[in-house]
Amino acid sequence: MFRRLIMAFAALAFIGSANAELKIEITGGINEGHRIAVYQFAQDPNVKFDVASVVAADLMRSGKFAPLSRNNLPQGGVVNGSIDVEKAALSSAEFVVGGIVKSLGNNIYNIEFQLVGLQGANKGKVLAHFGGRTSLATMRQASHRVSDRIYEAVTGQRGCFRTRIAYIVQKRNSKFPYQLMTADYDGYNEVAVVKSTQPIMTPAWSPDGKRIAYVSFEKRKSAIFVQDIVTKKRKILAEFSGLNSSPSWSPDGTKIAMTLSKNGQPDIFYFDLAQGRFVQVTANRAIDTEPTWSADSKALFFTSERGGKAQIYKKDLVSGKVERVTYQGARNLSAKQIPGTNSLVVITQVNGFRVARVDADGSIYMLTTSTLDESPSVAPNGSMVIYSTVYQGRKGLALVSSDGRFKANLPSSAGEISSPAWGPLLSK
Structure with missing residues (x-):
């Protein structure tokens, strides 16, 4: 400089x-932005990587989202990747994210997610949906791709998490x-x-x-x-x-x-x-x-x-x-x-x-x-x-x-x- x-x-x-x-280390802004419920993805037992945690962290760091604590999410809001809109809406979030990580064999996995609206005219609407293949080595990058899709669907701008x-x-x-x-x-x-x-x-x-x-x-x-x-x-x-x-x-x-x-x-x-x-x-x-x-x-x-x-x-x-x-x-x-x-x-x-x-x-x-x-x-x-x-x-x-x-x-x-x-x- x-x-x-x-x-x-x-x-x-x-x-x-x-x-x-x-x-x-977060120092401010975690309670501001769009309230979003990111449920833990249904995952193959051999996958120790937590996709939902990476997605929630990405969204929070953008300053545009306020992911709710996983411990406070209504039970049954997402089951095996399927979203129950009425139960998820009890969280008072604007959006809910649910997903699944499925093994395809030979260290290849498919990550699929849905972003669904929970309030107003968006209630029950699928706002973003994506599925893609990844290995364990690239699971973090695949999680960032999920974050990018969610960010763009809500804000209208491309995400930059990758x-x-x-x-x-x-x-x-x-x-x-x-x-x-x-x-x-x-x-x-x-x-x-x-x-x-x-x-x-x-x-x-x-x-x-x-x-x-x-x-x-x-x-x-x-x-x-x-x-x-x-x-x-x-x-x-x-x-x-x-x-x-x-x-x-x-x-x-x-x-x-x-x-x-x-x-x-x-x-x-x-x-x-x-x-x-x-x-x-x-x-x-x-x-x-x-x-x-x-x-x-x-x-x-x-x-x-x-x-x-x-x-x-x-x-x-x-x-x-x-x-x-x-x-x-x-x-x-x-x-x-x-x-x-x-x-x-x-x-x-x-x-x-x-x-x-x-x-x-x-x-x-x-x-x-x-x-x-x-x-x-x-x-x-x-x-x-x-x-x-x-x-x-x-x-x-x-x-x-x-x-x-x-x-x-x-x-x-x-x-x-x-x-x-x-x-x-x-x-x-």
Whole structure:
């Protein structure tokens, strides 16, 4: 982020599946949103995995649902995957979920579920129904698929529970103290993509989810790499003299924006992947950094101190027009557009550095109450924000819904965690 960039820029003058999984600790918002009854799925005795628990947790973390405690659900509401609407309605929930996990042999299982309305005009209506095959190894991903279907049926937006995140883990006494990791959005299935003895920073996913751009200091100077997470092959995108930082992939996949100081002062550039050339976007005496794309890939938001203190600006790449976006707060940094809206998520300096939402009219709505937040990244459906913060004396990750209702921390015993980046939606 902007504070780290200033320190890194100064330093250049002198220097020329993992063992741990993140665990979500909920801190707020569990009683808000649509009331939904998620009954335990009828399962083959050999299946020890609790599909319903994963589904209920997914829905709760979105900030859009308030799953009822399983212990308080009316008996007989769901029997062997079949829903009794009248009994389930005694829960006062708006919706009920029932399902079954059936063995097909050879470690293959079929997961089938129904989402049924319990109130008003939806009472008794099947709002979502799906069946699909899975193995025990992919049971969690199959459970996330159920959550995605339920979320979309109720909200009208695609769910993002099968997405992955990238982040940096720092283990001070490790052979490779800096590691670029990926994991499911809820911290499971963690994989090491890059291990290094030197700092790694600011990972950014490609829109197809197959590559990650990041900054590495492995050559004792900053350089931007692009790595294929499947083949493990990588290439250097930028290693100019000075600063190479903050890569950001355009939503249409044709360009990668970044901050370069190859001309002396940090400015915004982008690399045109089709033409194989760099294009300078800003040329200002003040520091311009942290570029991020608009949803249509036609404009760049960035952080600049050209007005005196760091604020968010926007440059239209067609007209060339630059406009200031944020005015409230002493400083505003690290902008990310919320998909499907004209709002931004930023880090704002108000009683510390906090995650906030900037709406189209310029008003700021605080999403967090912590004071050392940085590096926000928005879920591809706009429902949640993941960011880095200090929790119990250690840097780690946290989640907040984009409406501020749901909050959770993702602490890890593996080391300090920073620079989260939310991956794209997967195909249905």
